[in-house]
Structure formats: structure tokens, C-alpha cells
Amino acid sequence: MAKVLMKGNEAMALAAIKGGCDAFFGYPITPQNEIPEYLSTHMADHGRVFVQAESEVAAINMVYGASGAGARVLTSSSSPGIALKQEGISYMAGSELPCVIISVMRGGPGLGGIQPSQGDYNQITRGGGNGDYHVLAFAPETLLETVDIVKQAFDLADYYRNPVMIAVDGLIGQMMEPVDLDKKPPRKKLKPKDWAAEGLSGVRGHRNTIVSLHLDPYELEKHNLRLKKKYDEMVKKEQRYEMIRMDDAEIAIVAYGSVARIARSAVLTLREKGIKVGIIRPLSIWPFPEKAFVETPDSVHTLLVAEMSLGQMLQDVKIVNNGQRTIKFYGRAGGVVPEAEEIVKEVQKIVRGRQS
Amino acid sequence: MKTNEERVIFAGFGGQGVMLMGQMLAYIATDEALHTVWIPSYGPETRGGTANCSVTIAKQMINSPIITEADSAVVLNLPSLQKFEPRLKKNGLLIVNESAIEQYPYRQDIRVLSLDANRMALKLGNLKVANMIMLGAYLEATGIFPKEALFKIFKKTFTGSKETLLEMNYQAVELGMETVRNQA
Numbered sequence: 001m002a003k004v005l006m007k008g009n010e011a012m013a014l015a016a017i018k019g020g021c022d023a024f025f026g027y028p029i030t031p032q033n034e035i036p037e038y039l040s041t042h043m044a045d046h047g048r049v050f051v052q053a054e055s056e057v058a059a060i061n062m063v064y065g066a067s068g069a070g071a072r073v074l075t076s077s078s079s080p081g082i083a084l085k086q087e088g089i090s091y092m093a094g095s096e097l098p099c100v101i102i103s104v105m106r107g108g109p110g111l112g113g114i115q116p117s118q119g120d121y122n123q124i125t126r127g128g129g130n131g132d133y134h135v136l137a138f139a140p141e142t143l144l145e146t147v148d149i150v151k152q153a154f155d156l157a158d159y160y161r162n163p164v165m166i167a168v169d170g171l172i173g174q175m176m177e178p179v180d181l182d183k184k185p186p187r188k189k190l191k192p193k194d195w196a197a198e199g200l201s202g203v204r205g206h207r208n209t210i211v212s213l214h215l216d217p218y219e220l221e222k223h224n225l226r227l228k229k230k231y232d233e234m235v236k237k238e239q240r241y242e243m244i245r246m247d248d249a250e251i252a253i254v255a256y257g258s259v260a261r262i263a264r265s266a267v268l269t270l271r272e273k274g275i276k277v278g279i280i281r282p283l284s285i286w287p288f289p290e291k292a293f294v295e296t297p298d299s300v301h302t303l304l305v306a307e308m309s310l311g312q313m314l315q316d317v318k319i320v321n322n323g324q325r326t327i328k329f330y331g332r333a334g335g336v337v338p339e340a341e342e343i344v345k346e347v348q349k350i351v352r353g354r355q356s
Numbered sequence: 357m358k359t360n361e362e363r364v365i366f367a368g369f370g371g372q373g374v375m376l377m378g379q380m381l382a383y384i385a386t387d388e389a390l391h392t393v394w395i396p397s398y399g400p401e402t403r404g405g406t407a408n409c410s411v412t413i414a415k416q417m418i419n420s421p422i423i424t425e426a427d428s429a430v431v432l433n434l435p436s437l438q439k440f441e442p443r444l445k446k447n448g449l450l451i452v453n454e455s456a457i458e459q460y461p462y463r464q465d466i467r468v469l470s471l472d473a474n475r476m477a478l479k480l481g482n483l484k485v486a487n488m489i490m491l492g493a494y495l496e497a498t499g500i501f502p503k504e505a506l507f508k509i510f511k512k513t514f515t516g517s518k519e520t521l522l523e524m525n526y527q528a529v530e531l532g533m534e535t536v537r538n539q540a
Binding site for chain 1: 379382383385386389391392393394395396398399418419420421422424
């Protein structure tokens with residue numbers, strides 16, 4: 001099948017439909033509005049549900065309800081909107097309800113701005129909600145990859161019975177690029193949702209209940225430990241990353257999403273100048289791909305973390321690096337997208353620093 | 357496409373159809389199985405405010421989608437000219453709408469083509485096709501794609517009630533191309 005040119009937000013929306021999304025609940029916010037706009041007409045065409053809720057809080061609770069009934073559910077928003085949804089996300093993690101959440105990041109804090117940002121790395125990977133929980137989170141680089149991961153996300157959510165986040169910056173949401181929507185991503189083997197509250201207790205003979213409330217601390221701790229086992233499985237199985245020109249690298253740029261793409265241009269320029277530089281590109285940001293750093297060749301002496309924030313993924317790199325290599329940082333914030341030349345200069349600074 | 361990569365910026369007032377010009381080019385590139393990225397300026401854009409989009413077309417995977425140094429720029433108003441002329445690489449191509457820009461101290465190290473696109477569009481019967489006159493000029497000046505490739509996209513875009521607009525858009529593209537040929 002030939003590729004079609006689509007805007008990032010619309011491509012994600014269509015990928016969700018192809019991924020088997022039964023229902024969407026959301027509330028408008030820039031720069032992700034084309035997702036609900038697209039779904040508002042196309043979900044009905046496919047006989048599925050679209051609801052524009054009265055607020056983000058209402059939307060995430062509708063997601064909770066529909067997911068509890070066994071549906072494959074999607075919501076999307078941007079930074080301040082995702083902040084509003086955090087309570088519901090924590091409840092879903094606690095109640096072990098699957099859902100897919102697309103976060104198209106813009107500058108913050110507060111209302112911030114509407115230009116591209118990666119300033120919600122902590123919000124996504126650490127959770128803005130309460131309690132011991134994690135969401136599986138992917139931060140793709142191109143629209144091709146974004147579409148694939150959105151399709152897979154519904155299976156992953158069902159498999160783990162946990163929210164899955166797709167985190168992209170506003171640039172990915174707004175740009176157009178050819179995508180292949182017919183590509184079949186790997187499927188997970190899924191069990192029937194025998195836990196769902198689908199209104200068939202009379203047929204089944206017992207009632208399914210979905211709660212996140214456990215008043216007995218010993219009961220709750222047991223529940224926490226069971227969740228932990230699930231998160232451990234995610235850490236083991238879902239670390240995804242790409243090593244780019246790392247075989248002989250001496251400096252590794254650590255970058256994800258649009259910044260990784262920009263870093264690719266920087267690497268080409270730097271390689272032409274004879275500087276041995278590669279890229280470690282996390283695709284999963286939770287779990288953070290520790291394995292990539294184990295695989296990193298000994299020749300790498302410095303890691304340059306580059307992101308559209310003032311140092312959030314940097315913390316994860318520091319944890320996995322554990323003091324082994326020198327770490328440098330380059331960040332832009334507020335909606336400013338770095339140019340490849342800025343990353344080139346940062347790498348050259350590292351090279352000069354080691355020569356002197 | 358003759359070169360390995362083309363990076364072009366389209367800019368003007370909101371409402372002049374600059375986003376569409378870039379999209380048309382990206383649609384052609386997709387049809388030709390090339391790699392392409394279209395990026396809009398987005399934000400509180402309004403009719404009459406400034407708007408721009410950038411398009412990268414390449415034979416191999418596109419790394420940074422951001423254009424720092426453009427091969428070409430097509431500008432439809434003065435603020436866009438002031439903003440994007442400095443972003444052109446040496447020997448780059450600048451196509452300006454002289455209906456909106458009369459006198460300007462252009463850089464000496466670039467190729468400048470100037471078209472009275474508004475007047476030409478009005479002559480065709482609709483000011484709105486000024487963008488397609490400029491796009492025709494761009495196709496002719498770069499030789500990047502033949503006009504037939506663009507017309508194929510038109511046929512897919514202008515359907516239903518918009519089909520009546522097809523002919524005028526064909527004419528606009530051809531007029532833009534012809535004007536560039538005559539300037540050479």
C-alpha cells in the first residue's frame with residue numbers, strides 16, 4: 001500500500017481507529033485539536049463512540065467508565081489538560097484499567113504556551129497522580145513510528161491492564177509526513193476481559209466490581225505488590241530504544257522525539273568533521289531503556305543529553321549512568337525547538353574541553 | 357527531482373494560501389514516493405497575520421525537519437521577505453510577489469524572481485489563485501516536478517462543488533510558469 005500524507009494528529013487519530021479503539025472521550029486543547037476533530041466524524045463512520053466531554057476531568061472519568069465496561073478507549077490532550085487528567089490516570093492504574101492516552105506536549109508550566117516542548121517528561125514518567133504506579137510511555141520520533149506505536153498501544157494496554165501514554169511534542173502533532181497505515185504491527189496474545197463490568201453478572205453468576213479503594217493496609221499492600229510485579233514485567237519486556245552510529249562512538253547524544261531527529265542532522269555534520277558521535281534514542285521513556293546504556297560501547301566517554309526541557313530525562317540518564325561517564329546537558333524550553341547547529345556546537349565544546 | 361534534497365519555505369499573510377502551497381508540494385512528493393515533511397507555523401494565526409510553512413523533500417530519510425538554511429523561499433508579503441530572505445543559502449532561490457513588495461534591497465548572492473501575482477490572479481478572475489501562480493513559478497524555476505504532477509493533486513483536491521475551480525487553478529500554474537520562462 002502506498003503511503004499517504006497526513007498531519008501527525010490526524011494520523012494518530014486514524015491509527016487509533018485501526019488499532020481497534022472503540023471510544024474516544026476528550027476536551028479540546030492546542031496543539032492536539034486535530035485528533036478530536038478527526039475522530040468527531042470518523043469514529044461515527046466506523047460505528048464507534050466519540051464524546052466531547054465538558055472538561056478534561058470528565059473525559060478521563062468517562063474513559064474510566066468505558067474501559068471498566070471492557071471497551072478499548074482513547075483520550076488525548078496537551079500538557080495542562082494532561083495535568084487535569086492525572087487523578088483519573090492514577091485511579092485507572094489502581095483499578096487496573098487499560099486505556100491509551102495521547103499527550104501532545106506544549107510549553108509550561110501552567111498554561112505556558114502552545115509551541116512544541118518535552119517539558120512533561122517528569123509528569124509522564126513519574127506520574128502526576130498519587131500512589132505507587134507507572135504508565136507505559138512511548139515517545140516516537142517520526143510519524144511512521146508514531147502511527148505504529150499508537151496501533152500497538154491498545155494491545156499493550158489490554159495486555160498489562162494499565163494506561164499507556166504516547167508522548168509527542170507539538171511539532172509531531174502539527175507536521176505532515178507520509179505514513180503507512182496498513183502496516184500490521186506485532187500483536188499481543190490477549191486474554192478475554194473476564195474482569196469487565198459489562199452488565200452480564202446475571203449470566204455469569206457473580207458480580208465484577210472495579211475499585212481502587214482498599215481500606216485494609218495489608219490488602220492494599222498485596223495489591224501494590226501485584227502491581228509492582230506487572231511494572232517489573234514492563235521493565236523487563238518493554239524497554240525500546242535505537243542506537244544510531246554508536247559502534248565506534250566516543251560521544252553519545254541522548255535524545256528522544258523530535259530532538260532525536262534534529263540530533264541525527266547534527267551527527268551527520270559532526271561525522272563529516274571526523275568527530276565520532278552517535279545517538280542513544282529512547283523510544284520507551286517509561287520504562288527508561290537502561291539496556292541501551294549497558295550496550296553502549298566502552299569507547300563512549302561523554303553523554304550529551306539534549307531535550308526540549310531544562311533537564312528532565314537528564315535525571316534518568318544520571319541514574320543509569322551511575323557516575324560512569326561524563327554527562328553534559330543541552331536544553332531549550334518554552335516552546336523553542338533547537339536547531340541541529342546548536343547541538344553541533346555543544347558536541348564541539350565537549351571535544352575542545354577534552355583536548356585542553 | 358534533480359537534487360537529493362530540497363528545503364523550501366512558503367510565507368505570506370494568513371488567507372493567501374501559503375499553507376496550501378506547501379501541502380500541494382508535499383502531496384506531490386508523497387505521490388512520487390519521496391520522503392517529505394511539511395511543518396506549519398501554528399499559533400494565534402489569523403487572516404491578515406503572517407503565516408508560513410516549510411517543506412523538505414528528500415530521496416533519503418529526513419533527519420531534522422526544521423529548516424535552518426533554505427534552498428528556496430516563496431514569499432507573498434513584506435514581513436515574510438524580511439524574515440526569510442536571510443534564511444536562504446548562498447545561490448538560493450527567492451520568488452517574491454511584487455504586488456505586495458515593490459522596492460527591496462535584495463541580497464546579491466541569491467537568485468530573485470519577481471511576479472506581479474495579485475494583478476495576474478485578478479486578471480484570471482480570482483485574487484485567491486495568486487498562490488498557485490507563485491507555485492507554478494516555483495515549479496518552473498526549480499524544475500523539481502512537472503506541472504502534471506501538481507495537476508494530479510488538484511484533481512484529487514478540487515472535487516464536488518470545488519471542481520469548477522480546477523480550470524482556473526490550471527491556468528494560474530501555467531501563467532506562473534510562463535512568466536518565469538519569459539524572465540529567463
